[in-house]
Amino acid sequence: EAIKVFCPATIANVSCGFDVLGLALDAVGDKMVIRKTAEKGIKITKLTGQDLPMETHQNVAGVAGLALLAESEYDGGFEIEIYKNIKAGSGIGSSAASSTGAVWAMNQLLDKPFSNLELVKFAMEGERLASGVAHADNVAPAIFGGFTLVRSYTPLDIVRINSPSQLFATVIHPQIEIKTSDSRKILKTTISLEDGIKQWGNLGGLIAGLYTEDYELIGRSLEDFIVEPIRSILIPGFDKVKSESLLAGALGCGISGSGPSIFALSKGEANAKKVAEAMRNVYQKIGIDYDIHVSKIN
Ligand code: HSE
Numbered sequence: 001e002a003i004k005v006f007c008p009a010t011i012a013n014v015s016c017g018f019d020v021l022g023l024a025l026d027a028v029g030d031k032m033v034i035r036k037t038a039e040k041g042i043k044i045t046k047l048t049g050q051d052l053p054m055e056t057h058q059n060v061a062g063v064a065g066l067a068l069l070a071e072s073e074y075d076g077g078f079e080i081e082i083y084k085n086i087k088a089g090s091g092i093g094s095s096a097a098s099s100t101g102a103v104w105a106m107n108q109l110l111d112k113p114f115s116n117l118e119l120v121k122f123a124m125e126g127e128r129l130a131s132g133v134a135h136a137d138n139v140a141p142a143i144f145g146g147f148t149l150v151r152s153y154t155p156l157d158i159v160r161i162n163s164p165s166q167l168f169a170t171v172i173h174p175q176i177e178i179k180t181s182d183s184r185k186i187l188k189t190t191i192s193l194e195d196g197i198k199q200w201g202n203l204g205g206l207i208a209g210l211y212t213e214d215y216e217l218i219g220r221s222l223e224d225f226i227v228e229p230i231r232s233i234l235i236p237g238f239d240k241v242k243s244e245s246l247l248a249g250a251l252g253c254g255i256s257g258s259g260p261s262i263f264a265l266s267k268g269e270a271n272a273k274k275v276a277e278a279m280r281n282v283y284q285k286i287g288i289d290y291d292i293h294v295s296k297i298n
Pocket of ligand 1: 012013018091093137183184258
């Protein structure tokens with residue numbers, strides 16, 4: 001018995017929601033094939049597209065799968081084939097795609113003993129391996145779909161948020177690699193009350209805008225006063241990509257997860273494509289290679 005799954009790329013933070021907000025991309029992701037085996041444990045039998053460890057304890061899908069097995073009554077095991085399309089260190093949830101794909105498929109093969117929330121918990125163990133911190137803002141949207149909010153980590157509480165039908169994401173990945181663990185180390189551990197006020201104003205505004213499908217409000221709320229000023233220094237061309245995207249009609253633009261990918265949200269696919277053109281021009285001028293995608297949020 002085998003199951004083939006699409007494992008979506010995700011944008012974490014979405015500017016104002018560091019470690020709590022994320023969204024799943026409809027058109028960008030990996031593929032995995034998972035099958036039950038009589039042999040206990042988890043085996044990664046194939047891994048193409050990226051140079052990543054295949055040893056179960058070193059692989060995020062392996063570790064997430066083991067977390068599920070530890071809570072399960074099933075006494076067999078699983079074999080995993082991973083076909084990576086998302087580059088590691090790109091900032092669009094490469095590790096989350098693998099962790100969630102594994103546990104989601106295993107749950108299907110076991111006739112769904114676990115809830116989506118439990119699957120998020122298992123997948124977070126993959127994130128712990130990848131970045132040192134079990135953050136849930138990529139794995140939650142990969143499991144639940146659309147936009148998700150991590151309302152609380154302890155206890156874990158995930159809220160699915162409405163995705164307006166005309167909202168499209170443009171994501172450009174300049175071909176440099178930034179490890180999440182490195183881009184977390186440079187962050188400050190405290191924020192000022194003044195920045196906090198601005199940030200939670202925006203986060204509330206963004207959630208309200210998503211529910212009322214008020215695209216202008218979404219645009220006004222897509223600002224990050226806390227993380228972006230620090231991390232953007234690591235991304236060549238960031239300020240230019242952002243200003244050109246906004247000029248081209250994007251509602252907002254920011255760092256995708258821990259970078260270096262940059263995302264913009266736009267109303268309508270035609271606008272999202274115009275924004276893609278503007279982003280592309282910036283990296284062509286600077287002379288940095290890139291991947292670019294336009295996708296619905298789903
Ligand atoms: N919220 C995490 C961070 C996402 O920004 O470090 C990493 O993909």
